[in-house]
Amino acid sequence: MPTPYPKLPARPVRLIVAGLALALTASGCAQLKGRQGYVVDPMLTEAITPGVDNRESVEKTLGRPTFVGQFSDNEYYYVSRETRQLAFARPRPIDQQVLRVRFDPAGNVAAVDRTGLELVSRISPEGDKTPTLGRERSFFEDIFGNIGAVGAPGTAGPTQ
Numbered sequence: 001m002p003t004p005y006p007k008l009p010a011r012p013v014r015l016i017v018a019g020l021a022l023a024l025t026a027s028g029c030a031q032l033k034g035r036q037g038y039v040v041d042p043m044l045t046e047a048i049t050p051g052v053d054n055r056e057s058v059e060k061t062l063g064r065p066t067f068v069g070q071f072s073d074n075e076y077y078y079v080s081r082e083t084r085q086l087a088f089a090r091p092r093p094i095d096q097q098v099l100r101v102r103f104d105p106a107g108n109v110a111a112v113d114r115t116g117l118e119l120v121s122r123i124s125p126e127g128d129k130t131p132t133l134g135r136e137r138s139f140f141e142d143i144f145g146n147i148g149a150v151g152a153p154g155t156a157g158p159t160q
Contacts, residue, residue: 032085038066038078040097045078045114048101053109058101065101076101093120 044061053061062078069075078099083091100113137145 030087032091034083034085034091035081036083037080038062038099040078040080040099045099045112048109048112050109050111055103055107058109062099062101074103074105076103093117096120 047061048058058076059065065076066079067077069077078101080097081093082095084094085091094117096117096119098115098119100111100115101109102111102113104110
């Protein structure tokens with residue numbers, strides 16, 4: 001009885017498998033681009049003018065801010081960040097723009113400031129422990145340290 005499919009020679013099958021493996025390996029090395037936050041339109045951001053615009057016109061032109069100032073609502077921040085990432089590495093910022101719009105007490109635009117990637121801080125934590133003030137305790141002191149402390153004289157225990 002004849003087989004329905006002809007048998008391929010071993011060499012082309014090996015080449016096909018090697019090509020597929022190479023393609024899968026190379027696709028893992030592609031750079032991933034990401035964008036976070038506000039999508040900056042240079043024409044709109046340049047249109048914001050101190051002394052001419054107010055809070056309402058800024059919101060109509062640029063939309064709601066990414067966040068408002070922490071201590072007063074007289075500052076709007078529009079933050080945009082572009083990142084690149086290789087395979088399983090952490091994403092690294094390649095471009096960042098922060099547009100800060102400051103308002104006077106009457107709600108009119110007082111100043112417009114722009115900053116970029118130059119203000120991004122690189123933080124490198126040291127070790128696996130957070131330094132704290134206080135007493136050094138051993139493993140067993142952490143586990144058994146409260147034995148006898150609950151309801152001891154001079155502490156507030158349950159009332160009857």
